[in-house]
Amino acid sequence: MFNFAGTTHKQIIGISVTPNIGVEVIQTDRKSNQVIKYGRRFIEYNFSTREIQDYGAFKSAVIDLFNELDINAKSNVFLTLPNVHFDFMNLPLILPDDGINTAIASKAEESYIFKRVEPVSAWLDVNVNTNTETRHIIYSSFQKTAIDEIKDVFADIGSNLVGIESAYSAILRGIYFSNLCSQEIAENYSWNVLLINTNSYAIFSLVGARLVDYQEVPLAIKSFSYEEAYQAITTSVSQILPNYPAKKLLIVSQADDICAEVLKTQIIFDEKIETIDCNKYAKKPFVDVVPEITSKEASSITLSAIGAANCQMSDFLVLNILGKGAAAQQTLYATFMFMDKEILVTPDLIRGVSYVLSGIIALIIVALVGFSMLVSNMSAKELQQIKSRTTSIESEIKTLSSQDGFADINSIINNIIYANKQAISFYDSLASDIPANVWLTYYYNQDGSKVAVEGISTTINDIYGYYKSLKVLSPQSSIKLNKLQVVTGPLDEINLDINDNQKIFNFEIANVASPKSQKAQDPNSQQTNQAGNTGAQSPTSVAPPVLPRLEPVDMN
Numbered sequence: 001m002f003n004f005a006g007t008t009h010k011q012i013i014g015i016s017v018t019p020n021i022g023v024e025v026i027q028t029d030r031k032s033n034q035v036i037k038y039g040r041r042f043i044e045y046n047f048s049t050r051e052i053q054d055y056g057a058f059k060s061a062v063i064d065l066f067n068e069l070d071i072n073a074k075s076n077v078f079l080t081l082p083n084v085h086f087d088f089m090n091l092p093l094i095l096p097d098d099g100i101n102t103a104i105a106s107k108a109e110e111s112y113i114f115k116r117v118e119p120v121s122a123w124l125d126v127n128v129n130t131n132t133e134t135r136h137i138i139y140s141s142f143q144k145t146a147i148d149e150i151k152d153v154f155a156d157i158g159s160n161l162v163g164i165e166s167a168y169s170a171i172l173r174g175i176y177f178s179n180l181c182s183q184e185i186a187e188n189y190s191w192n193v194l195l196i197n198t199n200s201y202a203i204f205s206l207v208g209a210r211l212v213d214y215q216e217v218p219l220a221i222k223s224f225s226y227e228e229a230y231q232a233i234t235t236s237v238s239q240i241l242p243n244y245p246a247k248k249l250l251i252v253s254q255a256d257d258i259c260a261e262v263l264k265t266q267i268i269f270d271e272k273i274e275t276i277d278c279n280k281y282a283k284k285p286f287v288d289v290v291p292e293i294t295s296k297e298a299s300s301i302t303l304s305a306i307g308a309a310n311c312q313m314s315d316f317l318v319l320n321i322l323g324k325g326a327a328a329q330q331t332l333y334a335t336f337m338f339m340d341k342e343i344l345v346t347p348d349l350i351r352g353v354s355y356v357l358s359g360i361i362a363l364i365i366v367a368l369v370g371f372s373m374l375v376s377n378m379s380a381k382e383l384q385q386i387k388s389r390t391t392s393i394e395s396e397i398k399t400l401s402s403q404d405g406f407a408d409i410n411s412i413i414n415n416i417i418y419a420n421k422q423a424i425s426f427y428d429s430l431a432s433d434i435p436a437n438v439w440l441t442y443y444y445n446q447d448g449s450k451v452a453v454e455g456i457s458t459t460i461n462d463i464y465g466y467y468k469s470l471k472v473l474s475p476q477s478s479i480k481l482n483k484l485q486v487v488t489g490p491l492d493e494i495n496l497d498i499n500d501n502q503k504i505f506n507f508e509i510a511n512v513a514s515p516k517s518q519k520a521q522d523p524n525s526q527q528t529n530q531a532g533n534t535g536a537q538s539p540t541s542v543a544p545p546v547l548p549r550l551e552p553v554d555m556n
Helices: 053-068 099-108 142-159 165-175 180-186 226-243 260-264 295-299 303-309 347-401 409-432 459-472 514-521 522-530
Strands: 013-018 021-030 032-040 076-080 087-092 119-127 134-143 160-165 190-195 200-206 212-218 248-253 271-277 334-338 341-345 438-446 450-458 480-486 503-512
Touching: 013 303, 021 053, 021 303, 032 053, 032 295, 032 303, 053 459, 076 142, 076 165, 076 303, 076 459, 087 099, 087 212, 087 271, 099 119, 119 142, 119 212, 134 142, 134 514, 142 341, 160 165, 160 295, 165 190, 165 200, 180 260, 180 459, 180 480, 190 226, 190 303, 200 226, 260 271, 295 438, 295 480, 347 409, 438 514, 450 459, 450 514, 459 480, 459 503
Parallel strands: 013 076, 076 160, 190 248, 248 271
Antiparallel strands: 013 021, 021 032, 087 134, 119 134, 190 200, 200 212, 334 341, 438 450, 450 503, 480 503
């Protein structure tokens, strides 16, 4: 069955590339804070050029993981990459966005990576000081050529690539999602993250959910022996860490040569220390997972992968290369559930549904046109029957006039002919001059001179137009628009295909009190009607546009 509870939800598939680990594909449930799908494939990462070694292998790995995890290839995808350039900068407040981008590009070109290729960057304000008219920004840069390659990969797969971001900012969101520092964030305390990579380590200083400082130190860990590597990190960190006083230190190791638990015993820090190993030393998951994900798989999930799947979290910064904030320049596809299967609302699906709806609407229009023609034919048939009866009566009158008698036959004939012409003219109006938005519910005609017409309409102009057409057909008639009022009954009792903003008007055009009006004023007659009278109904119970059977002309 349909379940539209998720149609407003923009589901993100997180993809993360991490050196020595490879490609991770992950999907999380924000309500339960669980990882519901996860898989990884190893691919090579080039530390020299700071990019994926083989984009063909990367594409194959993503496709394999999508198939393995039963993920729609057209899903919204957010990608995190190993950091290339990540830093803070102070700039004048009056500097426009173009000037900021130029300043970032100039700063990024100090790196050897961007001496050969053009950078593409994303930035956000960290602090704005109106007194000094300066702004403190954080930014991240990647090679434009690498970003273009990645865009081509996901275009070939058919995925909706909504963002590309540095693993550094994604890791912080992963920590938040995992509730590893929930108390410090909730109470707005100072806390630090020590991130150990294969060729460097980085220190992030935060206050609550706000990143206030960052420093990265190159360190070729693989060039040291096992004991020397720990000693080198401890010595270097001990010189920097005092500059970032905090209530807590979280050590995260993504290098297989360093165990975060061991490093914890060697670093001097007066406050609480916690550790996470995203490497071969990982022992237990630091995030909840569904039963389908094994404990071994759960233990190997990286924080950057979790951050990629939660790029819409507004509490932490998102440095999206494709636009400020998560997916700022992309269209996120909604999903809904049908027969326990998640359906992705893509442009192709929307176009298909539009075609189906257009076909249904066309069929409805054809049916309405056919129905209108049927009603018109029925009216023409009844009119022809009346004309035939009139012709017969005229013939009888001619026969009678040829016989002797005391009556003024010529006068009777003239009166009857005049009355018949009057009646026929009014019947002609019923067959051809009824406006589209007018429905007749009652018609009374006696001798062609006493006429009463009742009906309903959605516009006053159409009622007045119908009245004018009756007067044109019979200018000598004394008919008047006696009644015009808004229907006061419940709107849902009226079987009309109109919108809620339209009113329905009840009208009467007459020069005589019709039998229906007289019956309505008679209490005994009203009781009879309430007991099951099948005669003419009130406007609030009419089912237009079917015309009721009109009363015949009273020939007496």
